[in-house]
Amino acid sequence: MRLHPVDGADARAVRDALPAALDGLRPIALGFTPDADDEVPDGTAVVIATSGSSGVPKRVVLSGDALTASARATARRVGEGQWMLPLLAGYVAGVQVLVRSLLAGHEPVMLDGHFGPQAFVDATAALDAGIRFTSLVPAQLSTLLDASTELPAVRTALAAYDAILIGGQSLPAPLRERALEAGASIVRTYGSSETAGGCVYDGIPLDGVRVVEIDGEVRVAGPTLATGYLGDPELTARVFVPDDVGVVWYRTGDAGTVSDAGVVSVHGRIDNVIVSGGVNVSLDRVERVVRGIPGLAQAVVIGTTDERWGEASVVFATELQNPDAVLETVRERVAAELGKPARPSHIHVLSQLPTLASGKPDREALRRLLR
Structure with missing residues (x-):
């Protein structure tokens, strides 16, 4: 199937393109312009160009099944409600906020303009009464907490959410403590584009997700895994590895452990x-x-x-x-x-x-x- 480029900076355009993408009818490319000869497998919904924060950017192929499996598992863990999107829709965390909204039958509230304390307050006020969720990266959370000393409305807005998912990088303990003191309900998430977003919440894998540690590396299996990397079969074969019974495991490249109780602890990148x-x-x-x-x-x-x-x-x-x-x-x-x-x-x-x-x-x- 052919890919259709959508501007990941335009959240409404991504939201409008997602229903057909999730149905496998019109897969979309986020973060890059696909080549004329780029073909993706049937069932592909989204191909996301990673940020490349520690290496060469990759183009991750995600099926509609993987995205919806992740969204439904999140709903089972934290509940269903209305979501506010303060993240770029061109990244997997932003995509998942939109997918969760679609599956829950709620229109997401989109931040107006650039992220900032007042924009966060205004977007929160636009949410319907009921169960509310949002997703932030630690830097955004820090910005909001710093502003809350002079803008009490920021503190009120943070406390208005039933859960605030925090991902993208590790959450420093002092920052988490400040957020809890402000009344925010924080859920730490671990995952990547290759796992269709967060797949471990507060150390516990989502339903259907399996996590093991092999030779010090965290590996993940389950219905949320990406199909592979567009145009790079060699990298796909190195990173998505089947075991003896055919279960595909994603080699995260992260160092970590899994306790006997199944709690996942990630210490950083192996490399x-x-x-x-x-x-x-x-x-x-x-x-x-x-x-x-x-x-x-x-x-x-x-x-x-x-x-x-x-x-x-x-x-x-x-x-x-x-x-x-x-x-x-x-x-x-x-x-x-x-x-x-x-x-x-x-x-x-x-x-x-x-x-x-x-x-x-x-x-x-x-x-x-x-x-």
Whole structure:
């Protein structure tokens, strides 16, 4: 079947295109213009270009069955109601807000213009009375909480939702605590475009989703998996791997564990590792510790070369009054929790951290700044 491009920045256009896409009648391309010879399997609903925050962007093929299986599993977990969309509709989290709305028979409320505290308040006020949901990335949640001290209406709006799904990147513990204190009902989600969005909520897989840990890597199976990558059969074969009985497992590339009780814990990317003084250091774990320090909830940790240690990490942050003192605190905390080889060597203070359209940190832009 042929793909039909839709502007992912136009939420209403995506919403209008979804019914035919989910029925397999008119599959859509989000985030890229398909080539004339791009063909997708029958049943394809959406092909999404990933943000490419840590590598080359990929084009993920999602069937209507995968998207609806995810949406229905979410409804079974958190309930059905009306959704407000503050995310770009061209990314999987935005698509899923629209799919959940369609399946529930409710028109979603779309944010008017760019995301901001007042726009969030206005969109929340436009929701019908009843059960309400929305989905945010941590940076958006942080923006709202920062604004709530001067705009009490933001705090009221946050508390108006029966559940606020938080995904796209890890949620720092201090940020989660601030949100709970503000009365927000936070649900931490884990997933990706390849799993049709969040497939693990607060550590528990959605119904039908199976998660295992093999050689330290989190792998996922179930009805929400993508079909593969458009135009890249080799990558598809490496990432979507059938087992001995034919069950296909998605190799996430994430390091993590699954407890005996089935609780999933994700520690970061397997490949986001440096070797400092001969010791393997996970930059994701370093970043998690750094973000637990007051004032650094949105900090980003990047690897760099180091003449003495071979490799080291540096911290990018904003609005620090005394970077030297903060760096000392960071090094002490990281050393205490992860060991001395994991200590960052520098803090770079920027007026604003670069981000991708999805709201995630633009790590490649930060690496270019280092170079």
